[in-house]
Amino acid sequence: MPSPQSRREFFANVVLGTAAALGLGALAERMLAFLYPVVAPEQSVEYPVAAAEAVPKNGGLVAHSPAGHVALEDDNGTLRAFSAVCTHLGCIIRWQPGQGHVWFCPCHHGTYDRAGRVVSGPPPRPLDPLPVTVRDGMVYVTLRVRPPTTLPDETPS
Amino acid sequence: MVPGWLGQRIPISIEALRRPLREELPVHLRFWLFWLGGTPLLLFGVQVATGILLTFYYVPNPAHAYDSVRQITLVTRFGWLIRGMHHTASQLMFVAVLLHMIRVFVTRAYRAPRELTWVLGVVLFLVTLGFGFTGYSLVYDQLSYWATTVGTNLIGSLPVLGRPALWMLRGGPDVNPNTLSRFYDFHIGVLPTLFVAVIVLHLLLVRLHGVARLQSDTRKETYDFFPDHVLREAAIGLVVLLALVVATMVKPPELGPPANPDITPAHIRPEWYFFPPYHWLKMVPMHVGIVTSGLFVVAMVLWPWVDEGLERVAPGKHLGMVLGIAGWLFTLVLLVLEALS
Numbered sequence: 475m476p477s478p479q480s481r482r483e484f485f486a487n488v489v490l491g492t493a494a495a496l497g498l499g500a501l502a503e504r505m506l507a508f509l510y511p512v513v514a515p516e517q518s519v520e521y522p523v524a525a526a527e528a529v530p531k532n533g534g535l536v537a538h539s540p541a542g543h544v545a546l547e548d549d550n551g552t553l554r555a556f557s558a559v560c561t562h563l564g565c566i567i568r569w570q571p572g573q574g575h576v577w578f579c580p581c582h583h584g585t586y587d588r589a590g591r592v593v594s595g596p597p598p599r600p601l602d603p604l605p606v607t608v609r610d611g612m613v614y615v616t617l618r619v620r621p622p623t624t625l626p627d628e629t630p631s
Numbered sequence: 632m633v634p635g636w637l638g639q640r641i642p643i644s645i646e647a648l649r650r651p652l653r654e655e656l657p658v659h660l661r662f663w664l665f666w667l668g669g670t671p672l673l674l675f676g677v678q679v680a681t682g683i684l685l686t687f688y689y690v691p692n693p694a695h696a697y698d699s700v701r702q703i704t705l706v707t708r709f710g711w712l713i714r715g716m717h718h719t720a721s722q723l724m725f726v727a728v729l730l731h732m733i734r735v736f737v738t739r740a741y742r743a744p745r746e747l748t749w750v751l752g753v754v755l756f757l758v759t760l761g762f763g764f765t766g767y768s769l770v771y772d773q774l775s776y777w778a779t780t781v782g783t784n785l786i787g788s789l790p791v792l793g794r795p796a797l798w799m800l801r802g803g804p805d806v807n808p809n810t811l812s813r814f815y816d817f818h819i820g821v822l823p824t825l826f827v828a829v830i831v832l833h834l835l836l837v838r839l840h841g842v843a844r845l846q847s848d849t850r851k852e853t854y855d856f857f858p859d860h861v862l863r864e865a866a867i868g869l870v871v872l873l874a875l876v877v878a879t880m881v882k883p884p885e886l887g888p889p890a891n892p893d894i895t896p897a898h899i900r901p902e903w904y905f906f907p908p909y910h911w912l913k914m915v916p917m918h919v920g921i922v923t924s925g926l927f928v929v930a931m932v933l934w935p936w937v938d939e940g941l942e943r944v945a946p947g948k949h950l951g952m953v954l955g956i957a958g959w960l961f962t963l964v965l966l967v968l969e970a971l972s
Contacts, residue, residue: 511803538893564784565895582913598917
């Protein structure tokens with residue numbers, strides 16, 4: 475039969491157990507932190523996305539820039555811009571007029587009207603509107619972008 | 632003891648090695664429907680073998696992934712066969728796992744004290760889904776890219792932990808080059824490790840409890856695990872391997888156009904085993920779809936206790952069976968609706 479644990483042994487085991495739990499917990503936290511990506515904070519940047527004449531009268535198109543996809547539409551001479559990313563699960567919408575809608579998402583068949591409002595399907599909210607201006611025949615849209623992370627000059631030693 | 636030099640290095644008796652082979656199985660196991668548990672394990676072995684071969688040529692980088700798959704398919708000796716077997720075995724794996732689950736469900740083999748065996752089985756099914764999802768994302772054609780986008784966004788829309796989980800999974804806020812290498816890591820490292828660990832526990836519990844007897848079968852006879860049952864499993868294994876090779880030759884896996892992050896294709900949908908949640912998400916608002924899909928998975932995991940609770944509420948009414956069959960049928964209807972859409 476094992477000898478009963480003394481008070482000294484009991485406290486030593488408690489201290490060792492606590493230290494082990496804290497040490498392993500800290501290690502696990504750092505392992506999770508290692509997996510969490512390092513990303514730069516968002517900035518607002520104005521991008522030229524299309525020639526103004528490329529947007530059809532009373533029509534729309536999806537333009538692409540390195541900073542994102544933009545849905546442009548002309549509504550009787552008024553130019554509007556939205557993020558072309560469907561608010562449901564992130565597919566790229568397309569100009570495809572139908573019953574009450576003009577924008578269509580091919581993934582889960584969500585539809586939006588000219589104001590970017592949801593007409594049918596599962597999208598939970600309207601398209602995200604984007605500030606848009608026309609200068610020198612080009613359409614400029616302000617997008618929220620994250621600049622790529624840059625490597626520092628020094629090497630680990 | 633094991634004789635000679637080896638016996639001195641591995642001090643174990645031959646009797647201890649023979650004991651696991653001597654298990655006596657109830658005779659209902661002679662019917663082929665009850666051999667389906669071994670098939671997913673065999674197919675997992677095929678996946679490991681063909682998967683290791685594929686890693687010799689596959690390059691998990693967005694700039695080269697698609698072309699490396701083309702090279703495997705079109706240039707590498709028997710590349711079409713190895714890739715085809717890997718793809719087809721993944722499809723058959725879902726069929727085998729689902730048939731095994733349906734068999735266990737119908738015979739209510741999950742009842743006490745085997746609840747944890749069922750729970751581990753459901754975990755294996757979910758890991759298999761993870762294999763499917765990460766696997767076809769690696770091909771980096773249009774289906775791959777957009778399935779990755781939609782699937783990961785689905786995780787991102789979960790409350791509280793959704794966003795951090797999304798960033799960790801993708802290696803950033805958007806689908807980016809890190810995403811492919813992370814999916815590759817999951818596919819060839821994390822998920823196989825998890826699968827092996829869980830299947831060891833699953834099989835250990837099956838052996839510790841012994842095979843559940845059928846409620847409707849009062850026969851007391853048994854037969855030997857070895858060689859009788861092992862030969863039966865081997866026979867069905869050979870049929871599965873033959874079916875696998877023939878299916879690969881008759882319908883080799885397709886390779887769509889390369890991934891284009893600018894254009895979501897007009898007709899896009901995931902592999903057939905994701906049809907039910909995919910169609911469900913088309914039918915209902917997003918948060919309803921996510922919450923109900925989550926509840927469905929929770930109900931699957933907790934099914935032995937749900938069934939037991941229902942039996943206690945209405946003894947002899949078989950409410951659990953009715954509810955369970957309704958769930959299976961509903962899933963099947965969603966699958967068929969998406970297949971026909």
